[in-house]
Amino acid sequence: MIKKQKFDEIYYEYKDMVYRYVFVRTGDSETAYEIGQEVFAKYYENMMEIQDDMVAPWLILCAKHKIVDCWRKQRRFKETSYEAYVLERELISDNGLEKIVESAAQREFILKLLSELKEKNEGWYEVVEAVCIFEMPQEEAAQYLGISVPVLRARLSRARKFLRKKHGNDYYREL
Template sequence: MGKGEDLENIYHLYFNDLYRYVYSLGKQKHLTEDIVQETFYRAHIYLDSYSGEKIKPWLFKVAYHTFIDWMRKEKRMSYYDTNKLESHMEKEVQNKSAEYEFLVKQEIDDWFEALETLKVTKRNAVLLRDYFHFSYDEIADVMGISQTKTKVTIYRGRQELKKLRLKRDGEELGKRDGL
């Protein structure tokens, strides 16, 4: 199998996950498209130097570094768009009620909305662990930090998300009770 064929298979296998990941970092459709395109371009260039580790974490690492390069180039931190990610998880809907589906989608949207408030490093670590189910070693490799720092970053990110959820739930309860 040639280099082009390998990259084509990689593209078909991981494009959707990579697109969702990059979109979750930047929240801009045009930015996501550019970074995903640049990621596969860089993957094509460096495919010969690929050392045989798992391809998905390697590809996410390339995407993360491409995103960081873009951030440095732009020298700004307000790169969010108010658009929400349309669909975060594909689920079978045959046995699910419409109400259940709505609640699940709302919960996912709320989680991603809260995730947007975290700093990029915490958001990236929590996203890779809780959404894409990367191991701590894989996340440390993608982010270029130690495994210990990875665990601390994920813990702190989750704590911030928990505080946001408690605050939001308290505000909703107060509105319902007329406070």
């Protein structure tokens, strides 16, 4: 029963991410849904071997392979466009794979940082979200948050100091 509960948690947490990933690359909602189901079926078979911190990258990688399989099947029946060919080559390349895995890991790390920050101090979280995530200019962010620019800068500085103390300089690549 524990395996099913864990699967349900993972499914509801990542199903939208997998669907969006596939839909953006295929442009077809039915295909995205079908591939998503195949990805999660494969995950269910292998879930005990996958580390918790590698679930998102594993799902994306599996989705990438399913997309390539889908394109190969389609190619047997019709000519593919040049754009699809280029996208397939990019997905197949090791460099493309590294980018996908790195991007998924980066998102996970950013979510972890933001969660820790929100738990520590809501004000710091709001400032970091506005300035670093939404990339608002500091003046605009201060106005949006209803605080002065010096207060915004102080909160941003304290938030970064907290993250640096907790994670070293790793967080600088992310926020």
